[in-house]
Amino acid sequence: xxxxxxxxxxxxxxxxxxxxxxxxxxxxxxxxxxxxxxxxxxxxxxxxxxxxxxxxxxxxxxxxxxxxxxxxxxxxxxxxxxxxxxxxxxxxxxxxxxxxxxxxxxxxxxxxxxxxxxxxxxxxxxxxxxxxxxxxxxxxxxxxxxxxxxxxxxxxxxxxxxxxxxxxxxxxxxxxxxxxxxxxxxxxxxxxxxxxxxxxxxxxxxxxxxxxxxxxxx
Numbered sequence: 001x002x003x004x005x006x007x008x009x010x011x012x013x014x015x016x017x018x019x020x021x022x023x024x025x026x027x028x029x030x031x032x033x034x035x036x037x038x039x040x041x042x043x044x045x046x047x048x049x050x051x052x053x054x055x056x057x058x059x060x061x062x063x064x065x066x067x068x069x070x071x072x073x074x075x076x077x078x079x080x081x082x083x084x085x086x087x088x089x090x091x092x093x094x095x096x097x098x099x100x101x102x103x104x105x106x107x108x109x110x111x112x113x114x115x116x117x118x119x120x121x122x123x124x125x126x127x128x129x130x131x132x133x134x135x136x137x138x139x140x141x142x143x144x145x146x147x148x149x150x151x152x153x154x155x156x157x158x159x160x161x162x163x164x165x166x167x168x169x170x171x172x173x174x175x176x177x178x179x180x181x182x183x184x185x186x187x188x189x190x191x192x193x194x195x196x197x198x199x200x201x202x203x204x205x206x207x208x209x210x211x212x213x214x215x216x217x218x
Contacts, residue, residue, distance in 0.1 A: 001025050002028070003045060003047045004040065004048050005027055005028065006035075006050045006054055007078065015105075019109075022161060022178060028043070040069075046074075047115060048074070049078060050076075050077055052086060059079075060089060063075055063077070074118075075095045076095070076098070076111055077095045077097070077099070079098070096118075129163065129202060132144055135163065135202075137159075137160045140152070142159075151198075154179060154194055155201075158175065158179055162207060162216075162217035165217065167216065169215070169216045172188060175214060206218060
C-alpha cells in the first residue's frame, strides 16, 4: 500500500514514516503543499495522509488540487485545530477521515485499516528474498516456489524490519524496541525463538547472528 504523507513537523513526520513503514506501508514523505502536489502529479498512491497546516499550500489546498484533477485517492486529514469549521471544510473537499493531534499511532493505524476495508485496498507488494522466496508483509506470508508459509504477526514484523535494514547490523535492543512496546519487550530467549522460526522458514543463510550485538539480514 503506497501512502503519500504530508507533514512538516520534522520529528512527527519521521516517527510517522518509520511506524508506517514498520507496518509494511510504502511511504513517500513531503514537507510542504507544493511538494505534495508534485508527488501526486508524478506517482499513484493508495492513500493520502495530509496535515492541514503546512507551508506553501495547506493540506486542504492539496486535497482540493487532487480532487479537481480527478484523483479519488482516499484521504485522512491530520490537524491540531480543534474547531468544527476545518472538519466541515475537509469533508466538503472530499476527505474520508479526520484525526486530531496529538494521537497515538495505533489510532491512525486503525483508521488506515478501516480505509483499506472500505475501499477494498489490498497490498500487492511482494518483495523477493534471494532466488526462491517472496515475502508479503501485509499478508504475513512467505512463498517458496509458490508454496505459502504463514508467519505470525511478530515474525512478519521482525522479518520486515531486518529486510528493510538489509546488510546492516541491527542490535537486539533496536530490534525489540521497534517491534514491541515498552511494557511488552520480551526476553532475549524469546527473541531467539522468533529468529529460529524465521530461519526455519526462509533459510538459515539470510539471518546472520552477530555475536554480542544482534542480527544482520543478508
